[in-house]
Amino acid sequence: MDMNQYLSMFIDESNDHLQSLNEKMLELEDNPEDISIVQVIFRSAHTLKGMAATMGFEDLASLTHQMENVLDLVRNDKLKMQDFIFDTLFKGLDALQSMVQDITQGGEGKEDVTSIVANLQAIVRGENPLASAPAAASTVKANTGENPLQLDEFQYSVLEQSITEGHQVLFIDVAIRDDCQLKAVRAYMVFDLLERFGEVVKSHPTVQDIEQEKFDRSFSLYYITQKDASELESMIMNVSEIGSAKVIVLDVESLKQISQSGASETAAAVETPAAPAAPAAAPSAPTGSGVPAPKTAQAADAPVRKAAAAPSRTIRVDIDRLDVLMNLFSELLIDRVRLEQLAGEIKRTELTETVEHMSRVSTDLQNIVLKLRMVPVDTVFNRFPRMVRDLAKSLNKKIDLVILGAETELDRTVIDEIGDPLVHLLRNAVDHGVETTADRAAAGKPETGTIQLRAFHSGNHVFIEIEDDGYGVNREKVAAKAVKNGVVSSEEASSLTDDEVAQLLFAPGFSTAEVISDISGRGVGLDVVKTKIESLGGTVLITSKWGQGTKFSVQLPLTLSIISAMLIKLGSEKYAIPLSSIVETGMIKRSQIRSLHGYTMVPYRDAHIPLLSLANIFDVADFDETAEEETEIVVIRKGDRLAALTVEEFIGQNEIVIKNLGKYLPSIPGVAGATILGDGQVALIIDPNTFIK
Amino acid sequence: MGQDIKVIVFKLGEEEYGIEVDKVQTIERILPITRVPKTFAFVKGVINLRGVVIPVIDLRGRFGLPEAEFTEQSRIIIVAAEELEVGFIVDSANDVIDLNTDIIDSPPEVVGGIKAKYLDGVARISEERLLIMLNLSEVLNRNEIIQLESLEG
Numbered sequence: 001m002d003m004n005q006y007l008s009m010f011i012d013e014s015n016d017h018l019q020s021l022n023e024k025m026l027e028l029e030d031n032p033e034d035i036s037i038v039q040v041i042f043r044s045a046h047t048l049k050g051m052a053a054t055m056g057f058e059d060l061a062s063l064t065h066q067m068e069n070v071l072d073l074v075r076n077d078k079l080k081m082q083d084f085i086f087d088t089l090f091k092g093l094d095a096l097q098s099m100v101q102d103i104t105q106g107g108e109g110k111e112d113v114t115s116i117v118a119n120l121q122a123i124v125r126g127e128n129p130l131a132s133a134p135a136a137a138s139t140v141k142a143n144t145g146e147n148p149l150q151l152d153e154f155q156y157s158v159l160e161q162s163i164t165e166g167h168q169v170l171f172i173d174v175a176i177r178d179d180c181q182l183k184a185v186r187a188y189m190v191f192d193l194l195e196r197f198g199e200v201v202k203s204h205p206t207v208q209d210i211e212q213e214k215f216d217r218s219f220s221l222y223y224i225t226q227k228d229a230s231e232l233e234s235m236i237m238n239v240s241e242i243g244s245a246k247v248i249v250l251d252v253e254s255l256k257q258i259s260q261s262g263a264s265e266t267a268a269a270v271e272t273p274a275a276p277a278a279p280a281a282a283p284s285a286p287t288g289s290g291v292p293a294p295k296t297a298q299a300a301d302a303p304v305r306k307a308a309a310a311p312s313r314t315i316r317v318d319i320d321r322l323d324v325l326m327n328l329f330s331e332l333l334i335d336r337v338r339l340e341q342l343a344g345e346i347k348r349t350e351l352t353e354t355v356e357h358m359s360r361v362s363t364d365l366q367n368i369v370l371k372l373r374m375v376p377v378d379t380v381f382n383r384f385p386r387m388v389r390d391l392a393k394s395l396n397k398k399i400d401l402v403i404l405g406a407e408t409e410l411d412r413t414v415i416d417e418i419g420d421p422l423v424h425l426l427r428n429a430v431d432h433g434v435e436t437t438a439d440r441a442a443a444g445k446p447e448t449g450t451i452q453l454r455a456f457h458s459g460n461h462v463f464i465e466i467e468d469d470g471y472g473v474n475r476e477k478v479a480a481k482a483v484k485n486g487v488v489s490s491e492e493a494s495s496l497t498d499d500e501v502a503q504l505l506f507a508p509g510f511s512t513a514e515v516i517s518d519i520s521g522r523g524v525g526l527d528v529v530k531t532k533i534e535s536l537g538g539t540v541l542i543t544s545k546w547g548q549g550t551k552f553s554v555q556l557p558l559t560l561s562i563i564s565a566m567l568i569k570l571g572s573e574k575y576a577i578p579l580s581s582i583v584e585t586g587m588i589k590r591s592q593i594r595s596l597h598g599y600t601m602v603p604y605r606d607a608h609i610p611l612l613s614l615a616n617i618f619d620v621a622d623f624d625e626t627a628e629e630e631t632e633i634v635v636i637r638k639g640d641r642l643a644a645l646t647v648e649e650f651i652g653q654n655e656i657v658i659k660n661l662g663k664y665l666p667s668i669p670g671v672a673g674a675t676i677l678g679d680g681q682v683a684l685i686i687d688p689n690t691f692i693k
Numbered sequence: 694m695g696q697d698i699k700v701i702v703f704k705l706g707e708e709e710y711g712i713e714v715d716k717v718q719t720i721e722r723i724l725p726i727t728r729v730p731k732t733f734a735f736v737k738g739v740i741n742l743r744g745v746v747i748p749v750i751d752l753r754g755r756f757g758l759p760e761a762e763f764t765e766q767s768r769i770i771i772v773a774a775e776e777l778e779v780g781f782i783v784d785s786a787n788d789v790i791d792l793n794t795d796i797i798d799s800p801p802e803v804v805g806g807i808k809a810k811y812l813d814g815v816a817r818i819s820e821e822r823l824l825i826m827l828n829l830s831e832v833l834n835r836n837e838i839i840q841l842e843s844l845e846g
Contacts, residue, residue, distance in 0.1 A: 326744060327743050327744030327745070328744075329744070331743050331744070573727070573728065617730075618730035618731070619730050619731075620730075659745070659746045660746070661729070661739060661746060661748060662739070662746060662747055662748050662777070662778055662779070663776055663777050663778075664748045664777045664778070664779050664833065665729065665732055665736065665739075665748050666732070668729060668730070668731050668732055669731055670730075670731070671729065671730070671731070674727070674739055674746045676741045676744065676746070680725070680741055681725055681727060681741065682725075682727040682738075682739050682740065682741045682746055683727065684727065684729065684730075684739075
């Protein structure tokens with residue numbers, strides 16, 4: 001089989017699994033007692049192993065397998081999670097990650113993981129000196145691990161539930177006669193028969209292996225049915241060339257026994273076929289491990305689905321195709337408007353109705369098309385907890401990473417680019433921002449430092465902020481360094497505000513290693529971060545309070561993003577105001593407008609706020625609000641400052657796609673971009689931030 | 694012996710201009726134009742060209758010719774040069790001709806009042822017919838415009 005066509009899928013899915021493994025491991029580190037997390041980790045690792053084995057990446061599969069063995073002990077309470085186990089598992093994850101990376105780059109995914117494997121095996125054997133207590137238990141476990149009919153948690157709970165719901169759960173052991181010519185066919189007939197009357201939850205060897213005759217003479221399975229056991233037994237025996245069929249009715253107690261201890265009566269049947277059953281798994285793995293092969297997991301999937309967490313149902317689409325789709329769609333919308341006009345002229349009810357229906361459908365379609373490109377920022381954020389953990393650990397610091405607004409959606413193209421700068425800023429915060437435990441205690445702060453990573457929309461921008469409660473920027477040292485490196489003159493330095501001094505860290509002159517130890521450490525290649533963010537059309541700012549911490553504020557444009565906006569009318573022109581900058585909309589009477597110190601003001605709540613005429617700012621020819629007795633206003637906000645804009649009329653709220661005005665037009669004050677309205681017309685997007693100084 | 698090139702021919706007033714065909718993306722009838730405030734006077738606004746927002750320039754305004762009403766013949770020529778996509782509004786565009794670069798003479802000092810720097814040359818097609826070849830990168834040169842504006846302002 002040509003595996004190449006599945007390769008990209010494999011890589012994507014592997015990355016997903018590694019990601020979730022990382023996340024869950026971190027979660028587990030916080031709640032080491034929570035076995036349900038271990039279950040999730042185990043399942044993820046298991047799927048990964050199956051995928052890797054199928055694709056022929058054997059190193060990957062075998063390492064995963066070793067990790068699985070450890071996890072298996074943990075989830076069965078045979079082993080307690082401890083620091084060194086976490087570290088070993090994390091190392092394993094890293095190795096897996098670099099293997100997948102290698103595969104991504106066209107490699108074979110080979111890597112020398114002997115030491116990790118040795119450590120994992122030592123943990124399984126309970127050999128780690130720290131793990132002497134659970135050693136005995138794990139040895140026992142290692143034996144049961146050989147039981148091929150070991151049920152995983154899913155299957156076990158399904159069976160258990162079936163019993164309590166009054167279904168019959170059977171353990172069936174079937175042996176085919178020695179002289180049988182086509183044993184796979186016979187086995188198939190048995191399965192076929194069984195599936196007519198119930199559900200096979202798990203079989204050994206797997207259905208797949210049986211189909212390929214990869215079994216000896218016998219197989220056994222767990223089965224849920226309403227049929228009488230003895231009746232089934234005779235039905236199975238009716239299949240020709242069947243030597244024996246043993247049907248055992250299980251209750252909760254015997255299920256537990258049989259599934260956990262590897263039922264002695266099954267041992268005989270199971271011993272022989274174990275070896276040939278294994279080839280799907282990694283060769284180095286112990287044969288007949290307690291792990292069902294992928295196919296079985298699928299077979300078991302049907303009855304289990306309710307219990308399982310809903311798997312994400314997504315497909316991956318090339319972004320260029322989405323662009324094409326979106327542009328084609330705009331064309332369709334223009335035709336739609338034309339059709340609507342024609343229908344209006346022709347005035348035939350059927351035509352009008354059809355066009356109206358088409359309009360509704362296309363509006364819905366448009367919304368969906370637009371949303372396709374948006375990705376929540378957590379696809380970037382979710383790799384940070386692990387990174388911060390490792391960094392903090394290696395620096396011997398205690399740091400809490402708090403992530404807020406991970407659901408904030410960003411255009412895919414922006415998402416792809418912001419990862420690196422953020423990694424840089426976070427490292428910086430961990431390394432140089434947050435103090436050591438001792439320093440924190442000395443400064444009267446809690447031992448554990450906090451780094452907040454926030455994302456939110458504001459105006460036409462996404463803000464990502466990284467704020468730590470550490471040292472803060474040392475003004476004197478930074479200024480001194482800046483003067484020394486010739487970034488500013490000493491006169492300039494003394495006249496700068498604290499925040500302006502902090503910005504100096506972004507100057508290229510600061511990206512030298514010795515600086516790190518000199519000043520409170522800020523400044524490792526921050527110029528690179530700045531350059532990168534600016535190349536995305538964004539800005540980055542530092543605000544800092546000495547002794548209280550530092551905040552990096554990254555502002556990114558929503559190029560091609562979708563925002564909610566209020567569409568307004570000024571004469572014959574339409575504009576869009578981002579909803580995020582709008583505080584409220586309202587009406588004012590002419591008589592309410594005051595002139596204060598040469599500025600036009602209107603009362604708002606308990607204060608007066610400036611009133612700006614949008615028509616004046618934009619030189620709109622065919623609208624003049626001075627003629628109106630009452631006028632609509634939009635109250636906008638920038639930070640904590642407010643202002644009111646006069647508009648002629650509100651059209652309504654809409655989701656709009658931000659498009660830039662092209663390279664030819666210089667940046668236009670007050671205009672953040674353009675959008676294409678449903679009728680194909682271009683409307684400018686107002687950037688209210690520029691109106692409030 | 695010069696190269697053979699294909700040239701799109703368009704009209705501003707009575708004069709015929711040419712742009713090399715590979716600089717031209719498409720020629721459109723006049724589309725709805727959205728005015729963009731606070732920009733150069735000859736920038737008429739932006740259009741939606743199949744999902745892409747493109748600024749359009751009134752080429753008459755750019756060359757300092759008197760503005761004219763749009764007619765049935767008016768066209769927007771979408772040109773692309775040096776990553777810039779811009780639409781030129783012209784009085785009409787309805788011809789594509791083959792030229793040999795040999796017949797293009799270097800621009801004379803003054804051509805119909807239009808600054809010679811915007812011209813690549815003049816092609817003499819016949820005794821009566823002269824074709825003014827546009828120097829696109831000069832026409833689209835924004836730095837020069839900004840300098841001009843600041844001088845005027």
